[in-house]
Amino acid sequence: MNGYAEAADIKEEFSNGNEAYDVKLHYVYLLLCADGTLYCGYTTDPPKRTAAHNRARGAKYTRSRLPVSLVYCEPFGSKTVALKREAAIKKFTRAQKTEMISAHSLKA
Numbered sequence: 406m407n408g409y410a411e412a413a414d415i416k417e418e419f420s421n422g423n424e425a426y427d428v429k430l431h432y433v434y435l436l437l438c439a440d441g442t443l444y445c446g447y448t449t450d451p452p453k454r455t456a457a458h459n460r461a462r463g464a465k466y467t468r469s470r471l472p473v474s475l476v477y478c479e480p481f482g483s484k485t486v487a488l489k490r491e492a493a494i495k496k497f498t499r500a501q502k503t504e505m506i507s508a509h510s511l512k513a
Contacts, residue, residue, distance in 0.1 A: 431483065433478075445495050447488055
């Protein structure tokens with residue numbers, strides 16, 4: 406999943422005929438830091454959160470590793486599910502995270 410392409414599918418799941426419900430999506434994202442490390446986080450607005458990180462208003466970890474760029478984003482219809490996925494991704498090895506990014510590049 407690249408995040409934005411999947412978001413429309415999730416919103417479609419919550420539509421009923423011609424009526425669409427206002428669904429707030431939840432995202433797990435990966436940032437590539439200037440020092441080459443990866444940071445995993447949760448948000449409801451990936452571009453806004455990435456900008457906050459780049460203004461040193463994000464996580465303490467990224468403040469000394471600026472600039473950061475958004476390299477992976479995965480949408481969820483539930484905050485609970487998104488947070489569970491974030492916890493799982495944080496346990497991945499760097500190789501697993503890199504493979505996930507390569508398979509679902511945001512630049513595609």
